[in-house]
Amino acid sequence: MRVIDHWIGGTRATGTGTRLGDVYDPALGEVAAQVRLASAADLDAAVATARAAFAEWGEASIAKRQQVLFAFREKLNARKDELAAIITAEHGKVLSDAAGEIQRGLEVVEFACGMPHLAKGGYSENASTGVDVYSLKQPLGVVGIISPFNFPAMVPMWFFPIALAAGNCVVLKPSEKDPSAAIWLAELLTQSGLPDGVFNVVHGDKEAVDALLVHPDVASISFVGSTPIAQYVYETGTRHGKRVQALGGAKNHMLVLPDADLDLVADSAVNAGFGSAGERCMAISVVVAVDSIADELIGKIKDRMGKLVTGDGRRSCDMGPLITREHRDKVAGYVEIAAADGAEIVVDGRDVVADGAADGFWLGPTLLDRVPTSSRAYTEEIFGPVLSVVRVSGYEDGVALINAGPYGNGTAIFTNDGGAARRFQREVEVGMVGINVPIPVPVAYYSFGGWKASLFGDAKAYGPAGADFFTREKAITSRWLDPSHGGLNLGFPQNV
Numbered sequence: 001m002r003v004i005d006h007w008i009g010g011t012r013a014t015g016t017g018t019r020l021g022d023v024y025d026p027a028l029g030e031v032a033a034q035v036r037l038a039s040a041a042d043l044d045a046a047v048a049t050a051r052a053a054f055a056e057w058g059e060a061s062i063a064k065r066q067q068v069l070f071a072f073r074e075k076l077n078a079r080k081d082e083l084a085a086i087i088t089a090e091h092g093k094v095l096s097d098a099a100g101e102i103q104r105g106l107e108v109v110e111f112a113c114g115m116p117h118l119a120k121g122g123y124s125e126n127a128s129t130g131v132d133v134y135s136l137k138q139p140l141g142v143v144g145i146i147s148p149f150n151f152p153a154m155v156p157m158w159f160f161p162i163a164l165a166a167g168n169c170v171v172l173k174p175s176e177k178d179p180s181a182a183i184w185l186a187e188l189l190t191q192s193g194l195p196d197g198v199f200n201v202v203h204g205d206k207e208a209v210d211a212l213l214v215h216p217d218v219a220s221i222s223f224v225g226s227t228p229i230a231q232y233v234y235e236t237g238t239r240h241g242k243r244v245q246a247l248g249g250a251k252n253h254m255l256v257l258p259d260a261d262l263d264l265v266a267d268s269a270v271n272a273g274f275g276s277a278g279e280r281c282m283a284i285s286v287v288v289a290v291d292s293i294a295d296e297l298i299g300k301i302k303d304r305m306g307k308l309v310t311g312d313g314r315r316s317c318d319m320g321p322l323i324t325r326e327h328r329d330k331v332a333g334y335v336e337i338a339a340a341d342g343a344e345i346v347v348d349g350r351d352v353v354a355d356g357a358a359d360g361f362w363l364g365p366t367l368l369d370r371v372p373t374s375s376r377a378y379t380e381e382i383f384g385p386v387l388s389v390v391r392v393s394g395y396e397d398g399v400a401l402i403n404a405g406p407y408g409n410g411t412a413i414f415t416n417d418g419g420a421a422r423r424f425q426r427e428v429e430v431g432m433v434g435i436n437v438p439i440p441v442p443v444a445y446y447s448f449g450g451w452k453a454s455l456f457g458d459a460k461a462y463g464p465a466g467a468d469f470f471t472r473e474k475a476i477t478s479r480w481l482d483p484s485h486g487g488l489n490l491g492f493p494q495n496v
């Protein structure tokens with residue numbers, strides 16, 4: 001059985017940990033490889049390597065760091081099909097979707113190529129007579145990144161290009177469920193001229209995460225994953241003196257007003273509900289339909305769902321399997337819960353006949369209507385191909401429902417009424433809002449992050465917020481002394 005190693009100091013490393021985890025090919029339902037699960041000592045070794053590398057990388061010129069990122073961008077562009085195949089084999093998402101996540105990650109690489117501009121400080125000449133004040137943006141040192149299974153390439157790329165461009169060294173702890181993409185990216189960074197030790201990958205589970213969270217030489221943590229773990233990471237990391245951004249789970253609603261074009265709405269609901277088998281933090285999981293158009297909209301969504309092919313992502317299917325058998329069963333369990341609580345099963349994905357191996361972790365697209373908002377199928381994040389419909393009487397009712405939820409990652413409104421859309425963008429308590437756009441993932445030069453239980457800490461990912469997160473500012477007040485500056489004065493300095 002193939003064993004997936006760590007990447008420390010510019011090369012594969014076995015470490016000293018003895019535990020291994022299974023990595024599945026979810027479309028086959030078979031273990032395809034095993035991954036090393038780091039011990040705390042392995043994590044220490046990676047941090048020590050990164051810290052040693054920081055002595056040079058932190059001092060490298062902006063031009064040198066930029067050259068590495070430009071080279072990385074070229075290589076990744078040229079070889080992205082290889083990476084997409086790796087993602088599909090371990091995650092299960094269809095190849096075109098894997099290519100899409102790489103493209104969105106590349107956007108951040110391109111943004112980070114412009115880091116010289118973002119790393120500029122300010123300068124105020126003569127802030128006081130003969131005194132200049134200016135600011136520097138310096139790297140933090142060793143930064144930790146902990147990523148989820150659902151975007152094994154894109155989520156690490158939300159962080160490491162900017163972290164590296166700013167002069168930091170990185171220890172990445174990717175999801176142990178699909179760890180190969182991170183190693184492939186690490187190798188490509190080395191081939192792009194990144195010095196050894198600047199970017200390290202340590203595989204593992206809670207043991208590795210915990211070691212990273214308390215390590216005195218780790219300056220910051222960037223985490224993406226489920227809400228309970230995000231909260232734990234935020235609380236533990238900050239308690240140990242680190243800067244932490246921790247992005248959590250989601251339950252994204254799409255409000256449909258009666259004046260919307262229901263064909264376009266149905267397309268969007270299906271694409272955003274079932275793309276990547278619903279395993280996206282920006283997936284639409286609840287369609288909030290105004291009662292007067294709900295039946296017509298459900299009919300249109302159902303028609304489209306009939307055309308979707310669930311199967312092996314390497315074939316030309318629309319939707320792949322779920323990540324593990326346990327997760328597949330958990331998601332299917334929510335269909336039972338919803339039905340027991342009084343929801344109507346409009347399309348039941350549990351009966352799906354997949355275009356793939358019999359043992360794949362299949363669950364077809366599922367549509368539930370009249371889901372009670374007290375049901376766990378409504379209150380909890382399902383993270384699978386289950387789209388719920390909740391009916392409301394109108395705009396106010398819809399916004400109140402969205403704002404009552406604990407999450408605040410993404411949301412969308414579908415309408416042709418500009419006034420209603422403008423009210424929605426102002427009133428809805430969610431961090432990323434789409435107006436007739438169902439998955440409003442901001443472009444790389446804005447920042448990504450939700451509100452409420454979808455983000456712990458105040459730092460969003462990438463964009464200007466990312467550039468701030470991975471640098472710390474120093475303010476300099478400078479005077480070049482001449483004899484006229486002499487004399488004793490113990491008062492607080494004032495600007496004159």
Ligand code: NAD
Pocket residue numbers: 146147148149150151155173174175176204205206209210224225226227229230247248249250280281381383409450454
């Ligand atoms: P997860 O929380 O199970 O795991 C995320 C990371 O935390 C992994 O690296 C994992 O090894 C580690 N981890 C898991 N349990 C841990 C524990 N007890 N202690 C310490 N570390 C632990 O999440 P997942 O299942 O990999 O990913 C899906 C979740 O991520 C969903 O909730 C989804 O909404 C969320 N997500 C959020 C965003 C966002 O931007 N807000 C983006 C992608 C995914």
